[in-house]
Amino acid sequence: MAQQNIDGPPQQAKGVTRRDFLRLGVWAGLFILAAEGLAATVASLWPRAKAGGFGSVVTAGKVGDFPVGSMTYFPEYRFYLSRVEDGFLALNRKCTHLGCVVPWQKDEQSEDKLAPKGRLNCPCHAGIYNRYGQVVGGPPPRPLDLHPIAIEGGVIKVDTGKIVLRETYSPSQATRV
Template identity: 50%
Template sequence: MANRNNHHTSPSGDLSSIRVTRKHFLRFALLAAVGAVATEGGAAFLLFFKAKKVGAFGGKIVAGRVEDFPVGSVTRFQEGRFYLSHTPDGFVALYQKCTHLGCTVPWKPEDASEDDLANKGRFNCPCHGSIFNRYGVRKAGPAPRPLDIFPVSIVDGKVVVDTDPNKAIQRSAWDPKHAVKA
């Protein structure tokens, strides 16, 4: 008996195989597309967290080799929002956020120094005029305390700074124990 609804039979038998193949192909294509989106999304997710954790503010930053920073040098790390200052007592990573009202404090290499490590260079907050020396210690202005510092460690001859703001250390004065020797 003839079956009018049977799409699986055809004079040549090709139609059913084409239909099945097309159906499978479409399903496969859909799965492939979903997979691609998921993979890209996963990659973007991982990259996002990698960026947050390594080399950017909030994570650990490898500043460079110890010998790249002579004593007395102040080096800005814009991404990490800190200055690496190499004092005779060791390294300190000074958080750029002013301890008065939070403005970003620029390093002024041509301004008169407020310490005995060099003739020039100090931090000068543009908002209300607080001044800090290479140790991050306040020398003038309304800031209530020195610049905060991030934990520093020396790993394989490199200076590593942990810029997690929750780990920023508040100080009341310069203490050599805050500096990390190479």
């Protein structure tokens, strides 16, 4: 006569439950790892704009730190701050021809009257810009784009989230001190 276990479920049923439980644990662990990875990725992207990175309003410095004729590069914010006689220009570093990054060449002959040396030379097709971002040579079709500037209490703030296109330079583009 076959024996029956009357104190609980059969042994086989207990084994399946334990396996299912382990499987569930593994899946839960994988899910948590994936969720953490996703959260870390989102967190690494989100704070850039909130913490004052490119795409937000950033502080460039105090007006007195930048003499007329100076060109200051902010690589993390992707613009040059140029001080001309009319005020400040925040020049986007992207060439208006095909988008190469345009480096400042401090030892090259100047293409403006603000200083004897310094201009922007595009390495891709030899586009040349002066301190106003105006094209003085090569194929770029228009001046370098601008970012809006606000000066508050002598502090220069640049909105790297906005781009202003232009066809030529006019003194009204410069933010006056």
